[in-house]
Amino acid sequence: MAISPVLPKLVGQRVKRREDPRLIQGRGTYVDDVKIAGMQYVAFKRSDIAHGRITSIDTSAAAAMPGVEVVYTGADIAKFVKPVPIATPFPSPEHRAVAIDIVRYAGEPVAVVVAADRYLARDAADAIRVEYDPLPVVVDPERAMTGEPAVIHPDFANNLAVALVPGGTGVSPDGKSVDDTAIEKAFADAEVVISQRMMNHRLVPNAMEPRGVVAHYEPGKDLLTIWSSTQNPHILKTMVAGMHGLGEHQIRAIAPEVGGGFGAKINIYAEEYILSGISKQLGMPLKWIEERSEAFVATTHGRDIICYLDIAAKRDGTLLGLKMRLIADIGAYNMLLTAAIPTLTMLMASATYMIPAVRVTLTEVFTNKTPTDAYRGAGRPEATYFVERGMDMLARELKMDPAELRRKNFILKDAFPYTTAMGAVYDSGDYEKALDLGLKASDWEGLKKARDAARAEGRLVGLGLSMYVEVCGIGPSATLPTGGWEHAHVTIERDGRITAATGASPHGQGNETTFAQMLADQFGVPLDHITIQHGDTSIVKQGIGTFGSRSQAVGGAALNMAGVKVKAKMAKFAASLMEASEEDLVFENGTISVAGVPAAALPFQAVAAFAYIPVPLPKGVDEPGLSADAYFEPTNNTYPFGCHITMVEIDRDTGEPKLLKLVAVDDAGHLINPLIVEGQIHGGLAQGIGQAMVEEAVYNEDGQLVTGSFMDYAMPRAIDFPRFELHSTVTPTPVNPLGAKGVGEAGTLGSTPSVVNATVDALSGFGVTHVDMMLRPEKLWRLIQGGRS
Amino acid sequence: MAHVSITVNGKVRRAEVEPRLLLVHFLREHLNLTGTHVGCDTSQCGACTVHIDGHSAKSCTLLAVQADGCQVTTIEGLAKDGQLHPLQEAFWEEHGLQCGYCTPGMIMSAVHLLRDNPTPSEQQIREGINGNFCRCTGYQHIVNAIQRAAGNMAEVRK
Numbered sequence: 001m002a003i004s005p006v007l008p009k010l011v012g013q014r015v016k017r018r019e020d021p022r023l024i025q026g027r028g029t030y031v032d033d034v035k036i037a038g039m040q041y042v043a044f045k046r047s048d049i050a051h052g053r054i055t056s057i058d059t060s061a062a063a064a065m066p067g068v069e070v071v072y073t074g075a076d077i078a079k080f081v082k083p084v085p086i087a088t089p090f091p092s093p094e095h096r097a098v099a100i101d102i103v104r105y106a107g108e109p110v111a112v113v114v115a116a117d118r119y120l121a122r123d124a125a126d127a128i129r130v131e132y133d134p135l136p137v138v139v140d141p142e143r144a145m146t147g148e149p150a151v152i153h154p155d156f157a158n159n160l161a162v163a164l165v166p167g168g169t170g171v172s173p174d175g176k177s178v179d180d181t182a183i184e185k186a187f188a189d190a191e192v193v194i195s196q197r198m199m200n201h202r203l204v205p206n207a208m209e210p211r212g213v214v215a216h217y218e219p220g221k222d223l224l225t226i227w228s229s230t231q232n233p234h235i236l237k238t239m240v241a242g243m244h245g246l247g248e249h250q251i252r253a254i255a256p257e258v259g260g261g262f263g264a265k266i267n268i269y270a271e272e273y274i275l276s277g278i279s280k281q282l283g284m285p286l287k288w289i290e291e292r293s294e295a296f297v298a299t300t301h302g303r304d305i306i307c308y309l310d311i312a313a314k315r316d317g318t319l320l321g322l323k324m325r326l327i328a329d330i331g332a333y334n335m336l337l338t339a340a341i342p343t344l345t346m347l348m349a350s351a352t353y354m355i356p357a358v359r360v361t362l363t364e365v366f367t368n369k370t371p372t373d374a375y376r377g378a379g380r381p382e383a384t385y386f387v388e389r390g391m392d393m394l395a396r397e398l399k400m401d402p403a404e405l406r407r408k409n410f411i412l413k414d415a416f417p418y419t420t421a422m423g424a425v426y427d428s429g430d431y432e433k434a435l436d437l438g439l440k441a442s443d444w445e446g447l448k449k450a451r452d453a454a455r456a457e458g459r460l461v462g463l464g465l466s467m468y469v470e471v472c473g474i475g476p477s478a479t480l481p482t483g484g485w486e487h488a489h490v491t492i493e494r495d496g497r498i499t500a501a502t503g504a505s506p507h508g509q510g511n512e513t514t515f516a517q518m519l520a521d522q523f524g525v526p527l528d529h530i531t532i533q534h535g536d537t538s539i540v541k542q543g544i545g546t547f548g549s550r551s552q553a554v555g556g557a558a559l560n561m562a563g564v565k566v567k568a569k570m571a572k573f574a575a576s577l578m579e580a581s582e583e584d585l586v587f588e589n590g591t592i593s594v595a596g597v598p599a600a601a602l603p604f605q606a607v608a609a610f611a612y613i614p615v616p617l618p619k620g621v622d623e624p625g626l627s628a629d630a631y632f633e634p635t636n637n638t639y640p641f642g643c644h645i646t647m648v649e650i651d652r653d654t655g656e657p658k659l660l661k662l663v664a665v666d667d668a669g670h671l672i673n674p675l676i677v678e679g680q681i682h683g684g685l686a687q688g689i690g691q692a693m694v695e696e697a698v699y700n701e702d703g704q705l706v707t708g709s710f711m712d713y714a715m716p717r718a719i720d721f722p723r724f725e726l727h728s729t730v731t732p733t734p735v736n737p738l739g740a741k742g743v744g745e746a747g748t749l750g751s752t753p754s755v756v757n758a759t760v761d762a763l764s765g766f767g768v769t770h771v772d773m774m775l776r777p778e779k780l781w782r783l784i785q786g787g788r789s
Numbered sequence: 790m791a792h793v794s795i796t797v798n799g800k801v802r803r804a805e806v807e808p809r810l811l812l813v814h815f816l817r818e819h820l821n822l823t824g825t826h827v828g829c830d831t832s833q834c835g836a837c838t839v840h841i842d843g844h845s846a847k848s849c850t851l852l853a854v855q856a857d858g859c860q861v862t863t864i865e866g867l868a869k870d871g872q873l874h875p876l877q878e879a880f881w882e883e884h885g886l887q888c889g890y891c892t893p894g895m896i897m898s899a900v901h902l903l904r905d906n907p908t909p910s911e912q913q914i915r916e917g918i919n920g921n922f923c924r925c926t927g928y929q930h931i932v933n934a935i936q937r938a939a940g941n942m943a944e945v946r947k
Contacts, residue, residue, distance in 0.1 A: 016881055023889030024877040024896065026824015026864035033823040119809070208828045208836060208890040208924050259826070259890030260924050292829035508888030508925050675884050682927030683887065710833035710922070718915035718928035747927070 010517040010527060014675035017513045018527070028257035031212035031229045032289045039214070040069055042275060042288035043121035045111035045128045046298065047103035050139075050368040050703020051150060052132035054101060057111060062124040067116040070282070071124065074100035074110060081277045082243060084270050087235075087481040090162055090339035093153035093366075097270040103132070104152055104332035105368050106704055107297025112274060114286065137703040141306065141329035141365040152332060152366045161330055162339055162364035167346050169357040169421045186321025186357035190312035194393045199772045200382045202304035202329070202697040204713055205375050207507075209259020210290035211299055215275035219283045225252045226276050230268075231261040232545025233505055235482050237537045239268040240276050255535040258507035262687070263374030264299050265507065266547050267336040271298075296708045301697055302375020304329040305342055307386040311394055312357075317405045321357040324349055324386060328364045331371035338372055339364055340481075344379025344471065350420040351387040352431045352467045352641060353409040358421035368703040374547060376687055377748040380470040388466040388753035392760065393769055402465050402757070403439055407432060417636075424471065426639040427733045427741075431467060434665045434729050438465070438643035441727045442663035447647060455765070460650040460784070461660075462762025465643070468749035472742035473553030473638035473735065485633035486550070487542040488558035490519070490566045492626035494612045496590075496605030498523060500562070501533040503543015504555025509680070509744065511551055514672040515559050518738075522563045524588035525604055542631070549640070549742030552672060557736040558632035565628035569621065574607045576618030638733045638741035642666040644685075644750030648758035655781025657693060657759055659722055662751065667729040669741035677743050678726055684747020685724055690716035691748075692755035696774045793857040797822070798866025806853050813837045815853035816863060824864040824893045828922065835921030838894035839863050845901035847920070864893035867900070875945075876900055876938045885934035887925035895921045899935045907946075908939060 022028050059071040077098040084095040098109045111128050115121035136149035143149075144159040152159055170179035187193060207229075214227040224246060230236050233253040241248045258265065271288055279286050290298060305328040312321040328342040346360045395402040411418050413430040420426065438444075447463055454461040475484030489501040498519055504511055516530040533539050546555075571582035574592040578585075578600070586595050593601035611626045647661040664681060671677050694714035698706045707713040732739030752773070759775055760768055768783050790805040797820060804819055816822045816839070827849055828836030837849040840862040848861075867874045876896050879885065886892040895918065902909065902917040909917060914935045915928070923931060 017884060017886075019889070020881040020886060023886055023892055024864075024873070024880050025868060026822070026893045028889050029823075030826070030890065032817075032827070035821075118814075119807070206924060208834065208888065208922060209826070210828070257889065259828075260888040262924065289827075292831065292834075510887070679884050679887055679926055679930055682929045683925045684927075686927030687924075709831045710829050711831050715833070715922045715924070716927075717922065718918050718932065719912075721915075721928060723911070723932075724927065724929055 009521040011521050011672050013517070013673065015513055015517055015527070015673055017510050017676070018516060019510060019512050030209055030257045030259055031214055031227050034214045034227050034256065036214070036216055036285040039285040039287055040114050040116060041118040041121040042286050043113045043125040044109045045113070045125045045130065046294070047099065047106055047108045047110050049103065049132055049134060050106045050137045051135040052103055053135060054099065054103065054110065054130060055133050056131045058129040059111060062113060062127040065120065065124050065127065067120040068124045069114040071128065072098070072112040074098035077112060077274060080281055081273050084273065085239065085242070086334045086338070087336045088340045089481070090334065092334040093156060095333040097274050105370055107370055109270060114278060118289070137368045137701070139367055139369060139699045139701060139703050141327050141367055144365045144367050145363065152368060156366060159366040160363060161334060161366050162362065165362045166359070167422055168349065168359040173423065182357040183321055183323065183359040187312045190320050191315045192313050192394070192397055194311040194390055194397060196309050196390065196393060196770050198307045198309060198386055198389060198770070200303050200305050200307070200385050201773055203302045203375055203691055203695050204296055204697050205262045205264035205299065205302055206715060207260030207262055207264065210292055210295040211265065211269065211271070212289040213272050213275045214285065214287045215279040216285035217279040217283060223250055223252065224276055224280060225254065226272065227254045227256055228272055229258050229265060230255050231258070231265045231505065231507055231547055233535055233537050234503055234543040235545055236268055236272060240272060243273045244277060244280060252538045255505045261507040262376045263302065263378055263547060266545070267300050267373045293709050296713070297370050297705055300335055300373035301331065301370050302372060303382060304372055305345060305382050309386050309390045311390045313394055315398060317398055317400050317408045319353055319355050319409045322349060322355050324360040326360065326362045328362065329367050329369065330364050331367060331369040333371045335371045335373045337374055341372065341374055341379045345382040347422050347424050348380050348383035348469065348471060349387065349422050351384060352411060352469045354411050355421060360422065369699055370705070376684065377470070377745045380745070381688065381748045381752055384466065384468045384749045385753045389756060389770065392757040396764065396769065403435060403444060406467055407435060425636055426469065427636055427735050428731050429469065429639060429641050430729065430731050431641060434641060434643045434667055435467065437727055437729055438645050438663060438665040441665065441725065442645040444645065451647070460652055460762045462648050462758040462760065464646045464648065464754040464756065464758025464761060466750040466754035466757060467643050469639050469641040470745060470749050471637045472549035472640055472745065473634060474548030474550045475554050475634040475637065477633060479637065482544055485631045486544055486555040486558040487629070487631050488555065488562040489541065489629050490559065490562040490627065492566060492570060492608045492611070494609055496529065496608040498525065498530045499533065500530065500559060501540040502555050502559055503540055504546050504551040505535040505543065506546055506551065509546065509551050510673070510676045514552060514676060515556060517672055518556060518560060519563055522560065522567065523604070525590050549744040552738065552740040553638050553736050553742045554632060554634060556672065556738055556740060557634070558630050560737055561630035561632050562628045565630060566626055570607060570611065570626055572618055572621050573611045573614065574602060577602060577607065577610060634735045636735045638669065638735055640666070640668045640741040640743065640746055642746060642750055644754040646754040646758045648755060648762055650759065650762050650780055652784060655777035655784060657775045657780060659689060659693065659755060661722055663725045663727070664750070665727045665729060666743065666746045667731050668743035668746060669732045670730060670739035672740065680743045681726055681747045682724055684745055685751045686716050686721060688748040688751030689721065689755055692752045692773050693775050694720060791854050793853050795856050795859060795861055797861045798863060808852065808854055810853045811849055812851040812853045812856050813848035816848060822863050822865050826890055826893060828890065833922065835898060836891050836894040838897040838921065840897060840901065845898050864897060867896065874900065875941045876934070879934040879938035879941065883930050883934035883937055885926065885931045891921060891923045895923060895931060899938070902935065903939055903942060907943060911936070
């Protein structure tokens with residue numbers, strides 16, 4: 001069916017969020033705010049060692065404590081909770097919801113307590129005595145690949161979760177046939193080769209709301225209701241149903257107000273299966289709220305991938321070839337999407353450049369650490385970082401302006417759709433336009449002069465530039481194991497109000513506002529006549545969820561489609577009342593009228609009312625009522641892009657880096673609400689800069705997370721940032737009717753390499769060509785003192 | 790058990806509590822004032838910020854018994870007679886929140902900040918909210934909101 005364009009009225013405006021009145025008054029309902037009569041509290045006893053065999057668990061003291069309902073060991077839980085499933089097609093070792101024999105990371109659950117209140121539950125968990133026979137711990141993924149000092153899962157020799165998957169030029173789509181001719185020739189013909197090992201280190205996502213679950217099985221209804229701080233309640237419903245042998249009709253999953261996700265709340269966690277399983281066993285409501293220090297080890301981490309990068313080029317800067325050997329440290333287990341995340345790094349290896357020959361190999365390795373999974377950007381910031389760092393090294397080697405080296409190699413704007421060597425089909429782009437705007441908006445030439453003037457005073461100032469392209473608007477179904485569509489439902493109520501439901505379940509993205517803006521324009525009604533429902537599978541019948549910057553590009557498009565269907569039917573009712581042709585009708589200002597005859601307009605509400613008491617039913621209308629469903633599945637992903645420019649100064653005496661300036665140009669296609677888009681970009685920038693400058697998950701040799709609380713893991717604060725300067729170009733995507741590409745992750749893409757590029761530039765006088773993140777002052781100070789990177 | 794009498798948002802609340810009960814749990818569990826959030830267990834994040842006798846304090850770091858006899862204001866008590874506080878208005882206007890989890894604590898800290906310094910510079914605002922983490926906004930719209938509120942409150946004082 002035809003899809004009408006979204007009319008520019010409220011769409012494109014800086015509309016204040018409709019979510020905010022409740023949130024600024026403390027009236028939101030997050031999981032921990034859910035209270036049910038008779039509810040008991042759950043606490044977990046977790047392993048405090050990284051690898052070991054459980055020799056004994058003594059739960060007697062805990063079980064004897066007044067107020068303790070029951071204590072479960074791993075063996076008890078295994079009677080009604082199966083191993084934790086994953087969604088990717090990769091082989092995966094058995095992952096018990098609660099460890100039975102062996103613990104493989106510090107933080108893995110070993111016992112579960114149910115008690116009358118949260119303090120008692122914690123007390124009882126602390127009273128459980130667990131003894132271990134320690135096993136050798138492996139934390140270095142490159143050492144793990146040798147099988148030393150430990151093989152974590154017996155069926156995965158040398159700890160290889162995914163062993164050496166090749167991709168790129170000369171590799172068949174199934175990876176089985178590999179022809180090295182082109183890539184070898186590229187490097188044989190090269191006049192200059194850049195080679196560097198780089199680390200994209202491990203991060204802790206740290207949504208401000210830790211995870212939490214309330215599970216309530218009602219035996220009388222044979223219904224399990226589960227509230228969870230999740231990005232995707234519909235996936236939760238399907239997974240929990242599968243786990244407990246329930247029909248999907250027996251599960252109601254609710255994502256209430258969700259206090260941030262950043263990718264770490266995509267995964268369906270052991271705790272969600274365990275609480276629902278225990279609630280079903282006991283027939284009572286249960287609550288578990290993650291403590292922050294628990295979240296540090298129990299919620300999936302992000303990034304953690306090593307790249308051996310080689311770039312082949314001519315001396316004039318023309319790229320000939322690029323090789324990446326990727327080693328991803330995925331921690332102790334495969335989670336829902338874990339194994340797929342580094343494949344996105346592979347996919348985006350060409351970045352914004354025309355590279356004749358590309359070869360990427362990926363190895364994923366188990367270590368005794370918390371498992372990784374998606375973290376804002378999920379695979380794409382890693383690719384961007386490696387390529388953009390490499391491009392900067394090449395520019396320095398060739399003594400070229402880093403902007404001009406990039407310009408020389410861009411995929412040209414008339415080359416789209418463009419298929420990369422990795423097989424990604426970039427939908428649309430104009431990289432030179434984004435670069436040019438970045439250079440102009442930042443006054444690049446002026447910045448260079450300012451940098452040089454500062455250096456003449458002895459200050460260590462550097463400039464960094466990074467381009468990026470990411471893959472967003474995740475769909476179609478071939479690219480996502482859950483299905484790559486989104487669902488929407490639109491009802492015109494009898495009183496003319498519009499109720500719409502979306503499977504895009506937000507956690508701060510403001511969908512209640514942007515989606516209402518779209519519908520307001522589509523139907524010509526006021527914003528406050530529209531209600532957006534989400535996050536409850538009993539209200540929103542189907543859905544996928546919110547990740548991969550897909551809310552607008554996929555969820556918004558589904559809503560638009562459902563709106564088109566309802567509007568077409570409503571037009572039939574209106575046409576019959578007005579004795580007019582439906583093609584001539586105009587929906588505006590809360591009325592429906594014949595074009596050119598606004599005086600004879602019918603109130604929108606009157607037509608809605610008629611649709612529910614249609615006497616007589618108009619010709620060509622089969623049934624009363626005004627509601628419609630739609631499923632939108634895009635034909636392709638979207639590929640937003642941009643350019644991030646930074647200026648960094650390093651304190652010569654202390655090595656402390658300071659971000660002086662950040663100019664971001666982002667192209668996310670058409671924007672529904674620029675105010676919300678800015679907020680998304682700001683947040684992404686803060687996380688991208690945070691990775692470069694302050695954040696790092698550090699493990700010691702024993703597999704202990706040394707940065708295991710906010711006292712040790714530096715969260716970015718307001719004082720860490722200058723005022724961000726945002727600009728945008730608009731290159732619509734052809735893959736959805738809105739032309740929107742998605743913007744949730746963009747900020748994390750270009751900012752990280754830009755900051756590191758600026759830092760290396762600032763230290764170039766000391767012979768520094770590369771420094772691994774994060775940019776710890778001590779590390780930079782040593783470089784200034786003459787140490788090598 | 791210990792007896793406490795705490796005036797919360799203008800109303801005297803008396804209760805028998807465990808001596809170890811944290812103030813934040815007294816507010817959330819006993820009084821059902823769930824607008825005050827818990828974001829960490831080490832007093833860093835500030836999501837639990839309330840006012841005690843007019844000063845901002847992290848309610849996860851105080852026992853309920855320590856607040857005995859005190860005046861406590863939570864986010865629920867900030868609006869007066871259905872009228873949002875200028876900082877609440879400004880956070881809404883400037884898109885100073887996304888997921889909303891840090892927001893109550895952030896607003897309570899900002900109220901105290903502007904009480905101490907009604908005309909803060911941008912740098913003073915950034916330093917003033919150093920005890921409050923936000924993972925969503927990158928802080929820029931929060932800074933804008935506090936600047937706007939400072940301006941609006943100055944207008945009212947004129």
